Amino acid sequence: MKLYNYFRSSASFRVRIALELKGLRYEYAPVHLARGDHKLPDYAAVSATALVPTLELDGGERLGQSMAIIEYLDETHPEPPLLPSDALGRARVRALAQLVSCDIHPLNNLRVLKYLVRELKVEEEAKNTWYRHWVREGLQAYERELAQLPPSTYSYGPTPSLADCCLVPQVFNGQRFNVDFSGLPRTMAAFDACMKLPAFQQAQPSNCPDNEA
Amino acid sequence: MKLYNYFRSSASFRVRIALELKGLRYEYAPVHLARGDHKLPDYAAVSATALVPTLELDGGERLGQSMAIIEYLDETHPEPPLLPSDALGRARVRALAQLVSCDIHPLNNLRVLKYLVRELKVEEEAKNTWYRHWVREGLQAYERELAQLPPSTYSYGPTPSLADCCLVPQVFNGQRFNVDFSGLPRTMAAFDACMKLPAFQQAQPSNCPDNEA
Known part of the structure; x- marks a missing residue:
């Protein structure tokens, strides 16, 4: 491949x-x-x-x-497996993945940031505030979702899933823009657990x- | 439910x-x-x-x-079924659905348009141009994707799929903002075929x- x-x-x-x-x-x-x-x-x-x-x-x-x-x-x-074996579990994992990939990431990718600067003449600081706003708001929602699930090492269950495949890159991107990650204990614990894995x-x-x- | x-x-x-x-x-x-x-x-x-x-x-x-x-x-x-029975077909339908739900829709939903106006002080006309830009660009990509697939009544194959569930609402939203739908023959044919169905x-x-x- x-x-x-x-x-x-x-x-x-x-x-x-x-x-x-x-x-x-x-x-x-x-x-x-x-x-x-x-x-x-x-x-x-x-x-x-x-x-x-x-x-x-x-x-x-x-x-x-x-x-x-x-x-x-x-x-x-x-x-x-990157998805649970039951339909409800799969729905939970897909929803977490989509929270990142539909609600956070699309607002912050390169083509959108370029449009803000070039077409809408948004200043650098306002662009960074936009970036941090959507990441922080999205990850707070992610944290609230995790808080409703049973305790787990990763985002959902005892092994990494599609949700973690989406969460980890989003945290990396947020770090580049100095997003505030405070108050996100389960989200950041899942991130830390993932980053201990060689994959x-x-x-x-x-x-x-x-x-x- | x-x-x-x-x-x-x-x-x-x-x-x-x-x-x-x-x-x-x-x-x-x-x-x-x-x-x-x-x-x-x-x-x-x-x-x-x-x-x-x-x-x-x-x-x-x-x-x-x-x-x-x-x-x-x-x-x-x-x-x-709303997804094909083969893995490659499922990948194609999910990719079309995600083209709408990750690449187009997140940029145009209400909370984002409100942020543009309230926080970034974007004028009404520039907001509408933003809206139309992402819908048109996204649907042009959708059309290019469809052009690589065998002819079909709906977005993928002879029955409506997850892709059509995402496409049709996006076209409705685009119509409200007077998006230009020209040059999108297969996309709009799929939309028209869907809208003939009672569902x-x-x-x-x-x-x-x-x-x-």
Whole structure:
């Protein structure tokens, strides 16, 4: 398999975690988002949406959208599972994943921040406040959701799930923008538990071949 | 079952479509978003995220996040299926659904538009341009994705799917903001095919008990 992605892209990071958790080897194909490589004709031939990540399967099929890719990996490589075995559990994990990937991340990705600055002439400080607002508000909702679930090492249950694949990259991004993570005990405990695992460490931006930090 | 929702909420509309397609009866519990009812203590007791929709099951469990709810309904009430029977097909349908629910809708929902106006002092016309920009750009990507798939009546295949549950409400919202839908032949053909079905007609905002239009 081949993963078109970018070290700092939160959605790319989610898929890298899932690939590592599954123990799947893949070729790393960097797409430099900050430089605009995703808008070049080469990448248009790979991805109709011009977004990362894209997972190219060994048969040549290309899959987009990080959560859809992770569900595909979980269906085709079931061990270890990234979703619970019961329908209600799966609904809980998917809802946590979507809280991050629908309610937080879309507001803070590069193309949106660029629109704020270029089209709406938003100042740097107001842009950063926007960023922190949505991350903090979203993670507070995540914490309230976790508070209604039984105690667990990870976001849901005793093993990492699709929810953790989404949470961890979002916390990384929030750290870059100095988001206030206070008052989020269960969320940050799940994050810390994930980061003790080799799969999450291996997938993190600082370990990527295109890392520039 | 009981659905906490709002007639104009795109995410609520998605779940109403799925319930109608499955032929499931439900109690309609209106939450007036424009008036701020979702922020009142009554609703905080229902939803930790203070977002709609919330589906309350007959056993009392409450589920959030529209795509997670629809997947739960599809797992627990398999007929008619809203996802294909093969893993690759499921990945394609989920990716289309997520293109709408992660790449378009989050940028245009009420809380984001309010932030633009109140916090960033964005003028009405610039706000509407923002809205139209993300819907048009997103639907153009949707069209490019459909162009790579075999011809089909709906977004994917000969029956409506999770992708159509997300597409149709997004087109409705775009219509309210006079989005340009030109050059989107397959996308709009899928929309038109859906709107010929009683399930989509029944679920639309104008048929909701809290409709004010």
